[in-house]
Amino acid sequence: MSGLTPYAAAFASAAGRVVRRPGELAVRLLFYVVILIVFTALWPAAAATAGGSIAGYSAQALLWYVTVAEASVIATKPRLIEDIGNDIGSGAVATEMLRPVSVFGLRLAAETGEALVRLAMALAMGCAFMLLVKGAPPRPAAMLFVIPSAVLAVAANLAAQHTFAGAAFWLNDAKAAWFLYLKFVFLLGGMLMPLQLFPVWLERVSWALPFWTMAYAPARFASGHVDLWLLAGQAAWMVVLASVAGAVFAAGERRLEVAGG
């Protein structure tokens, strides 16, 4: 870790720690493959009954969409909000406040390091599975954009989770926030299906919120649509979410300083 800043060192160390928990990683990847198996049966049947494509997505496009959408979301810890909330509620975060660096910055760097390793493994496994079972993606060149978009998706997701978890500075409990947040990502983030398949009003709501940056955007590239503005939108939301999360943590730390843990 020579020459690394504290945040880069936390990122690198956390990335290395993921592979020290092979059991957890294996269970998560197994679950991911099971989901893909279910979808490989579901989407072709749905597309066939709709005349070969749904809202401009062929069965092949939908399968590659789901492969990348799921990989982007399962890369982060499912209960991260609850974990952060517990650390705040139990006062463990006070130990981190005694370090000469930003509590939020160090946590975000470490979580990103872990998540990107999981993302790489999930994408490699998902893409290999889909290639073997259903063949190449509809537009292989578009897959080049999946990588930066999936990285931005994971980073935006983690920043947003820290924002939600920051509620624990005031509520001492982030369980409700965790449950609500996951539902938003599953549904409004387009993890289960592309936003274009929603009723118009729900699609509009989804576009207005940041959750599409966490699953829909990289998955849209995988389905063969090269909409480069999605990358710009993801980057912009990432900056907004990280700024809000940083502000929530700073306010939470001030509250802790005044009111106690």
Add this chain to the structure above:
Amino acid sequence: MLAIEAEGLRKVFTGRGGGPKGRRRTRSVEAVRGISFSVEAGERLAYIGPNGAGKSTSIKILTGILHPTSGTATVLGLTPWKQRRDLARRIGVLFGQRSQLWFELTPRQSFDLLGRIYGLDRSATRLRVDELGGLLDSRDLFDAPLRNLSLGQRMRCELAASVLHRPEVLFLDEPTIGMDLVAKQRFREMVVRLNAEQGTTVFLTSHDVSDIEQVARRVIVINGGTLIYDDRVSRMRRSVLSTKLLDVRFEQPPAPGSLDFDGMQVIKETGLGYKLVVDTERRSIREVLDTLLDTQRVADISVLDPPLEDVIARIYERRPS
């Protein structure tokens, strides 16, 4: 030179009290009530009190985690709650019930990461870890998986992590809690050695009387958020720590009157088990043990420090009203 200076420190926690919904009142608890003291650089201070006395609140104020409600404090010339990150580079903190090491890493790997967090380069961290391995007799522990270490071994690694960046002041909050006697003894020796060889100021909170006697040279006692005693440990030993407790199990009941001797008193009797209190100013523990072993059939015996509550009660007894 002063390392720590506190003047009229006060902390009031405000929260919602119990009661029916809609009629809940705001409740205030005054955890620290106007405490003033100073600590010289290089001192070893025990800051003690029973549970809820305000020890942890004081340590959190002095390390910058908490804002005081009123009063002032400086640590190494910095105001902790205003200059927390600057101060963090110059102090070390060890909470007995919180780990700063990463569970999946060996202590050495955690030290590498902590070194980066404190702005040390890799070679400086390596040299320091090597130095601490020798100083704390822990070199062989640094490459073991953290989960394989006993609590005492892990706390030695935690201590090394706390002083990795050569802090000038080391805050230890209940560091020996949960440790067995041997591990406690070893840990205390390490803290004293750090202070002697590196001049680190030690600020120790504990409710274990032995921590005070073996680590500190000066003791501050707080109770109910108020400072009630501030003196040298040697003086405290003479005035309020002059008793030891003996927990004795006899093989057969002692003859009536055979335990009545000067400087010792029976305070509890349950079958063959006796609890005795010895005034060590009047009679040494060795003398009492010799007498007991010569005159009685003893199955088991242990020597204990008086509980902190008793020490505090004695402090109150001796205070001018």
